[in-house]
Amino acid sequence: MIIITIIQDLAYNMYRGLPLAGWLGIITYISLIATASVMVLTRKGIYRFSFKTHKNLARLTIVLATIHFIFAISVYI
Numbered sequence: 001m002i003i004i005t006i007i008q009d010l011a012y013n014m015y016r017g018l019p020l021a022g023w024l025g026i027i028t029y030i031s032l033i034a035t036a037s038v039m040v041l042t043r044k045g046i047y048r049f050s051f052k053t054h055k056n057l058a059r060l061t062i063v064l065a066t067i068h069f070i071f072a073i074s075v076y077i
Contacts (some may be wrong), residue, residue, distance in 0.1 A: 004077050009069035021071035028064040035061050 011021040018026075035057040041047045042054070 002009060002033065004074060007074045012075055024064060024068040024071060028061065028068050031057065031061040031064055 003053060007024045012019045015023060038054045038057060042049045
């Protein structure tokens with residue numbers, strides 16, 4: 001139970017007017033757009049990225065989304 005309280009306190013600390021969970025949501029969305037953009041730019045031949053770059057961005061997005069989910073759901077536990 002103490003871990004949930006720590007997560008809640010961390011998730012809802014205010015930074016520049018938004019809780020950390022909100023900022024993490026914004027960063028996750030930007031990471032998702034970057035991941036998709038890497039593949040679109042590569043497929044259209046505008047700029048060439050390696051598949052490794054796309055895969056690493058996808059992994060980062062999944063980690064950020066998971067942490068964001070845990071922070072957001074912590075208020076309901």
